[in-house]
Amino acid sequence: MHPNALKAYWRRNLRYVLLLLLLWFLVSFGCGILWAEELNALRLGGFKLGFWFAQQGAIYAFVMLIFVYVGLMNRLDRAYNVHEQAPLAPDRPAGKKRPDPNSPQSPSSPTP
Amino acid sequence: MDVQRWTYLLVGASFALYLGIAYWSRAGSTKDFYVAGGGVSPLANGMATAADWMSAASFISMAGLISFMGYDGAVYLMGWTGGYVLLALLLAPYLRKFGKFTVPDFVGERYYSQTARQVAVLCALFVSFTYVAGQMRGVGVVFSRFLEVPVDWGVAIGMLIVFFYATLGGMKGITYTQVAQYCVLIFAFMVPAIFISLMMTGNPIPQLGFGDRLSDGTYLLDRLDSLHQELGFAAYTSGSKGLADLFCITAALMVGTAGLPHVIVRFFTVARVRDARLSAGYALVFIAILYTTAPAIGAFARTNLINTVHNQPYDAMPEWFSKWETTGLLTFEDKNGDGRIQYVADANRNELTTFDKDIIVLANPEIARLPNWVVALVAAGGLAAALSTAAGLLLVISASVSHDFIKKMVNPHISERGELWAARISAAVAVLIAGYFGINPPGFVAEVVAFAFGLAASSFFPAILLGIFSRRMNKQGAIAGMLSGLLFTLGYIVYFKFGQTLFGLSPQAVAPARWWFGISPEGAGTLGMLLNFAVSLVVMRLSPPPPAHVQQLVETIRYPRGAGAASGH
Numbered sequence: 001m002h003p004n005a006l007k008a009y010w011r012r013n014l015r016y017v018l019l020l021l022l023l024w025f026l027v028s029f030g031c032g033i034l035w036a037e038e039l040n041a042l043r044l045g046g047f048k049l050g051f052w053f054a055q056q057g058a059i060y061a062f063v064m065l066i067f068v069y070v071g072l073m074n075r076l077d078r079a080y081n082v083h084e085q086a087p088l089a090p091d092r093p094a095g096k097k098r099p100d101p102n103s104p105q106s107p108s109s110p111t112p
Numbered sequence: 113m114d115v116q117r118w119t120y121l122l123v124g125a126s127f128a129l130y131l132g133i134a135y136w137s138r139a140g141s142t143k144d145f146y147v148a149g150g151g152v153s154p155l156a157n158g159m160a161t162a163a164d165w166m167s168a169a170s171f172i173s174m175a176g177l178i179s180f181m182g183y184d185g186a187v188y189l190m191g192w193t194g195g196y197v198l199l200a201l202l203l204a205p206y207l208r209k210f211g212k213f214t215v216p217d218f219v220g221e222r223y224y225s226q227t228a229r230q231v232a233v234l235c236a237l238f239v240s241f242t243y244v245a246g247q248m249r250g251v252g253v254v255f256s257r258f259l260e261v262p263v264d265w266g267v268a269i270g271m272l273i274v275f276f277y278a279t280l281g282g283m284k285g286i287t288y289t290q291v292a293q294y295c296v297l298i299f300a301f302m303v304p305a306i307f308i309s310l311m312m313t314g315n316p317i318p319q320l321g322f323g324d325r326l327s328d329g330t331y332l333l334d335r336l337d338s339l340h341q342e343l344g345f346a347a348y349t350s351g352s353k354g355l356a357d358l359f360c361i362t363a364a365l366m367v368g369t370a371g372l373p374h375v376i377v378r379f380f381t382v383a384r385v386r387d388a389r390l391s392a393g394y395a396l397v398f399i400a401i402l403y404t405t406a407p408a409i410g411a412f413a414r415t416n417l418i419n420t421v422h423n424q425p426y427d428a429m430p431e432w433f434s435k436w437e438t439t440g441l442l443t444f445e446d447k448n449g450d451g452r453i454q455y456v457a458d459a460n461r462n463e464l465t466t467f468d469k470d471i472i473v474l475a476n477p478e479i480a481r482l483p484n485w486v487v488a489l490v491a492a493g494g495l496a497a498a499l500s501t502a503a504g505l506l507l508v509i510s511a512s513v514s515h516d517f518i519k520k521m522v523n524p525h526i527s528e529r530g531e532l533w534a535a536r537i538s539a540a541v542a543v544l545i546a547g548y549f550g551i552n553p554p555g556f557v558a559e560v561v562a563f564a565f566g567l568a569a570s571s572f573f574p575a576i577l578l579g580i581f582s583r584r585m586n587k588q589g590a591i592a593g594m595l596s597g598l599l600f601t602l603g604y605i606v607y608f609k610f611g612q613t614l615f616g617l618s619p620q621a622v623a624p625a626r627w628w629f630g631i632s633p634e635g636a637g638t639l640g641m642l643l644n645f646a647v648s649l650v651v652m653r654l655s656p657p658p659p660a661h662v663q664q665l666v667e668t669i670r671y672p673r674g675a676g677a678a679s680g681h
Contacts, residue, residue, distance in 0.1 A: 010670055017201045024197045028190045028366075033358050036183070040350065046323035046331030051349040054186035055178075055407040056319060059193045059400050066200045066393040073205075074386060082671040084384045 009080040016072050020065050027053065027061040115478075118488030119259075126296050126492045127273065130499070133289045134276075152287055154387040158394025160287045161378045163294035163496070164504035165369075165395070166402055167243075168250020171297060171497035176472030178410035179417075182340075182348035185410060187361040191565075193396060193403050194362070195369025198573075200392035203370055204379040206580045208388035209669040212380070214508070215373040215572060216516040222579040223587040224662050226521065231594050233516045235571040236373045238598070240505045240512075241545065243372070243564035247502040248550025253470050254494045256439050263439070267550040270495075274502045275543045286503050287381065293496040298401060300493020304477040304486050305405050308412045311480060322408035336411055339418050344457035348414065353632075360635030368565025368637055371573035374501075374508045385672035413476045420479055421464070422455045429453075432478035441468035502546070506539045513538035563605055563634070570597035570640025578648055583666045589652030597644030604628075604636040 031039060036050030044052050077083035113121075152160070170192065178185030210218055215236055220229030248267050251274075255266025302318075309321030313332060325331055336348045346352045353361075369375060378395075379388040420430070426444060436442040443466040444453060454463045474494060477487045514534035519526055526534070571594045578585040578593075608627065611617040624632070631639060657663070 006671065013670075020197070020201060024194065028194050029359060029362065032186055032190055033355065033362065037350075044323065045320075046325065046333050048333070048349050051183055051186075051333070052323070054183060055189055056404055058186075058190045059404055062193050062197050063393070063396050063400050065197050066389075066396055069201055070386075070389045070393055073389060077386065077672055082673045084386065084672050 005080060006082070009076065009082060012076055013073070016069065016076070020069055024062065024065055028058040032058045113484060115484045115487050116260075118485045119491050122485070122488045122492040123495060126292075126496060129292055129296075130289045130496075131276065133292055134286075137288045152381045152383075154382055154391035155394055156287070156291055157378060157382050157387075157391040159294045159398055160290035161375065161391065161395035162398035163290040163297065163500040164286075164378060165372075165375055165501065166294075166297065166399060166497055167501035168247050168253075168494065168498035170402060170406070171301060172250050172253065172473050172494050173470050175406040175409040175413065175476075176469040178407050179414040179472050180469050181351075182346065183351040184353045184358070185407065186351075187353075187358055187365065189403055189407060191362045191365025192369060193399060194366040196392055196396040196399070198366060198370040199375070199379075200389055200396075202577055203376065203580070204388040204392050205385045205672065206669045207376060207576070208379050208382065208385050209672060210665075214511050214516055215376050215576070216512060217520075218579070219572075219575060219590070220516070220520065222662065222665065223575075223590045224658060225587040225591070228587050228591050228594075229516060229520065231591055232572070232575075233512050235567070235594060235598055236508060236512045236516075238602075239371075239564050239568045239571070240373060240509045241542075241549070242567060243374075244502055244505040244509070244542070244546040245549030246564070247498045247505065248546050250470070250498040251495065251502070252550055253441070254474065254491055254498065257436070257471070257474060257491075260435075260438070264551045267547055270498065270502070270550070271543050271547040274499055274506060275540060286500075286507060289503070290500045293500040294398060297493040297496040297500075298398070300489045300496070301402055301405060303489060304480070304482055305409050305412075307482050307486065308416075308476070308480045309408065312412055312415070318408035318412075319404045322411050332411060332415065336415050339415065343418070343422065343455065348411070354630045356630050357627075357632050357635055360631045360638040364566045364569045364635050364637030364641070367573045367641055368567075368569035371568035371571070371576070372565070373512075373568070373572070374504045376572075376576075377508060377511075409473065409476060413472050413479065416476075416479050417472075418455065421453050423452055425452050427451065430478070430481075432475050436471055436475060439471075440466070441471050442466060506542050506546070509542040510535040510539035513542075566601050566605065566634065566637025566640065567598060569637035570601040570644055574641055574644040574648055578645075580666070580669065582652075583663045584657055585648065585652055586655055586658045588655040589648040589650075592651040593644040593648030596647045597640040600643050601636045601640030604639070605633040608633045 031050065032054035036054055039050035039053065040048040042049040047056075074083070174185075174188055174192075177188060207218060210222075212218055212221065216229050216232035219232035220226065223229075248270055251270030252263040252265075252267035255261060255269050256263040259266065259269075261269075305318040306316055309318040310316050312326060313321040313324035314327075315321035315324045322332065326335055333349055340346065340348050351358065379391065382388050382391050421433075426446065433442070437444070442464070445463055445465045446452075447461065447463050448454070454461055456462050474490055477490055514531055518534050519531055574597065575590045575594050579590065606614065607617075608622050611622040612619060620626075624630075627633075628639070
């Protein structure tokens with residue numbers, strides 16, 4: 001594959017990661033700690049909202065963030081044709097310095 | 113049947129299951145021993161990761177801590193789950209692509225240096241030993257209560273069991289045992305929680321029941337806040353820690369999770385890069401089930417406890433009270449001589465003079481008068497949690513010694529068989545050392561574990577992250593960073609926690625008022641991590657870039673294609 005395409009893949013990956021980490025920060029450190037006091041004025045049933053974020057909401061959000069990332073990356077891997085072609089052989093010969101035939105430098109060769 | 117018989121039955125049955133699995137899946141090669149042959153499915157790996165990682169601290173201590181800390185307990189809840197996001201997004205897929213056995217393997221190759229590898233081995237051993245001490249203590253607490261033996265005996269029994277199956281099975285045995293242990297521990301955690309939630313709020317889902325109304329129509333949390341006010345405690349739903357401290361403890365635990373060698377190594381056991389991402393997601397789902405239930409248990413237990421104990425006659429206390437009194441983890445002193453128990457915030461009037469936070473979860477089913485089999489089930493669950501983590505840690509310790517130290521540094525020509533035996537012997541030695549710390553613990557279970565996270569956050573996380581995302585990062589930067597982060601954090605913790613006993617410092621010198629920026633020793637890992645990043649980046653600029661083949665390596669791990677099975681060569 002063209003090195004520029006790989007650069008573009010990596011940049012997209014970084015953009016996803018930064019965006020998701022921003023959300024990660026906002027739900028936990030933001031809603032759960034920094035603004036907890038203010039959010040506690042609002043209620044969610046018997047919960048004060050800041051307290052709920054700190055002890056429940058942030059955790060639900062974490063789970064969702066990981067699955068969103070998994071989904072985005074699986075799509076991105078295929079779009080840039082860098083995904084692994086399953087099923088893999090269970091083991092690889094132990095040859096130490098053997099160049100990886102599937103490294104981005106020789107993307108056309110098949111998976112072992 | 114009484115609690116005692118149920119306990120023997122359930123603990124015995126669950127142990128028979130673990131040992132059976134350990135025997136059936138025993139390791140035949142070093143690859144089996146270190147990374148389970150590299151072919152574990154993401155779902156099973158997620159479950160094993162969850163069991164590996166949810167320790168005695170999560171199962172036994174955490175809900176208890178939260179019930180005493182109220183809102184502030186959120187540092188543990190968010191801290192011990194948020195790290196999985198970092199792990200899935202920043203580390204796991206790349207480390208899997210890199211494809212080696214251990215964390216020091218990565219550090220050693222990425223930083224093309226035996227010194228870097230040695231520093232990493234040192235950090236791994238340090239973190240794992242700190243962590244495993246907390247686990248052995250947890251095992252001791254459970255055994256002492258349910259077998260009615262002293263805590264030290266409990267620790268010894270636990271050592272024997274962990275020794276047996278960690279040395280026999282290695283990673284392969286451990287992975288499948290941990291799947292079973294996850295099932296036992298989550299069942300044992302959820303059953304009493306559901307029972308209590310139903311009894312108190314009529315809602316079968318503890319996560320919702322916790323925000324629901326009691327039978328008299330008031331919300332549970334509002335009731336708890338007013339009870340706290342009556343007894344002079346801070347309101348349950350608002351905290352008493354400073355903002356900077358909350359921030360730093362949470363961050364240290366999150367980053368520490370992502371830097372713990374026994375968690376990272378889990379992602380070497382799946383077949384593909386995409387499986388590594390996915391299994392981090394599954395692991396967090398399995399962990400979240402417990403972590404969203406724990407604060408509910410904390411609130412239920414707190415309410416129940418205050419209602420059962422406060423202002424009640426001592427003679428009318430239920431059986432659990434006297435049983436915990438015999439372990440010494442609960443003591444009552446009738447200060448005003450009225451024969452009743454006053455449980456209040458004011459230390460001069462408070463009559464529950466010792467109240468170990470670790471007993472809340474274990475005593476909770478008895479406080480709520482649940483059936484005997486549920487009480488026994490909790491004991492089995494607590495042991496599953498403590499043993500699964502202890503075994504995972506011992507494996508990291510033995511791999512560090514036999515693989516990273518003996519094979520990579522001392523004797524590269526050691527035979528496969530010899531290496532396997534070296535791994536088993538080092539696991540045995542590790543059990544003994546861990547047992548010593550379990551008998552002479554430097555703090556509560558959860559606190560001891562929190563220190564391990566601080567040390568992991570300040571040593572490994574920056575080195576691994578920079579190793580993946582920066583092509584320019586070199587060995588000088590990484591080594592200087594890891595050492596300064598580790599030493600700083602260790603120094604901060606030792607100074608403030610043990611300064612009085614070790615160096616004869618005055619109590620004023622180690623008082624919270626002297627903490628830097630109001631950050632407690634538990635949050636020191638965050639400062640250490642920042643220091644590590646700063647030192648690494650400065651030293652990097654002053655020293656030459658890494659050789660071309662290393663820069664090439666960094667390039668390669670960015671793309672999933674071509675991930676081979678993990679190899680030790």
